[in-house]
Amino acid sequence: MRPRVFVTREIPGKGLEMIKQHFDVEVWSEYTAPPYEVILEKAGQVDALVTLLTDKIDCGLIEAGARNRLRIISQYAVGFDNIDIGCATRNGVYVTNTPGVLTDATADLTWALILATARRIVEADKFVRSGEWYETETGWHPMMMLGLEVHGATLGVIGMGRIGRAVARRARGFDMRVLYYDKYRLPEEAERSLCVSYVDLDTLLRESDVVTIHTPLTKETYHLIGENELRKMKPTAILVNTSRGKVIDTYALARALSEKWIAGAGLDVHEEEPLPPDHPLVKLDNVVLAPHIGSATHKTRARMAALVAENLIAFLNGEAPPTLVNREVVKVRSPGFK
Ligand code: GLV
Ligand code: GLV
Secondary structure, eight states: OOOEEEESSOOOTTHHHHHHTTSEEEEOOSSSOOOHHHHHHHHTTOSEEEEOTTSOBOHHHHHHHHHTTOOEEEESSSOOTTBOHHHHHHTTOEEEOOOSTTHHHHHHHHHHHHHHHHTTHHHHHHHHHTSHHHHHTOSOOTTTTOOOOOTTOEEEEEOOSHHHHHHHHHHGGGTOEEEEEOSSOOOHHHHHHHTEEEOOHHHHHHHOSEEEEOOOOOTTTTTOBOHHHHHHSOTTOEEEEOSOGGGBOHHHHHHHHHTTSSSEEEESOOSSSSOOTTSGGGGOTTEEEOOSOTTOSHHHHHHHHHHHHHHHHHHHTTSOOTTBSOGGGGGTOOSSOO
16 A cells, blocks of 8 residues: 655645655645644544645644654755654654755845845835835935945854855855854864854844844744844844744844834744734835745755655655654654555
């Protein structure tokens, strides 16, 4: 009998076809997420789940699955803060993610937000469309829409993993000085080849013109950036986040932006997703908002789907999945559905 897999949303590319060659597949075909109760019920019936970052995979659900046939959760994302990893490991459930394949797309989107925020592109677009520019009767003015000069500025990268490093590499094209802060310091050689300097968070916040966040969401990074941190930033600086919304205390940020403790923010991720249209951030002109699209290119989303499939197929063949999150799980159960 072929193992069964429940996929919590339609995923693009050949990934799904790859899975269908080996598994009996059921895909949740609605655009909105399946309710928790649906995933819970499916977890008790299938051998494998393909999940998204919006699916809450808590210990109750994992245990309900593991008591039956659930052996692997293949997450369609690099982040996995929605999954209780410790619980999965204890129950012998493998968890995989999609690192690497989305690094460049996310770094590109980070740069799109840095430039859009620094040079006020969204505000400028609105200014043109609304007729406000026309009403000024001035084609060009020395004081119109002044922003932050990115070239030669100081970039502060919080979290120097794959994505942080890809963002830092791109900064060289802008002749920037790059500071970084991370729980782990890079080897000296890596620092030298990336042209980055390790500093503490305080120094990074005080000296950077652009602060960009690339940490996973953990207990330690929850609200890492709050009122104290925002008050340390320069009034001319901008803050960009393409990691997880909960790394920033949003209400402190909304105050920082409206009271001009900092000049602007570019946010792809939010504490509440989708962000409600009456949210305080939405009313501010000095913030550029995107709907969590860091990895949203045709190429990257297809590669993520293929990696999700490769993880499932390796497990099916009794091999360790290529991007296993909870490596300790191999001590609890060997890979394979038998
Ligand atoms: C997206 O946020 C991801 O974690 O892949
Ligand atoms: C994610 O791929 C990271 O390590 O930054």
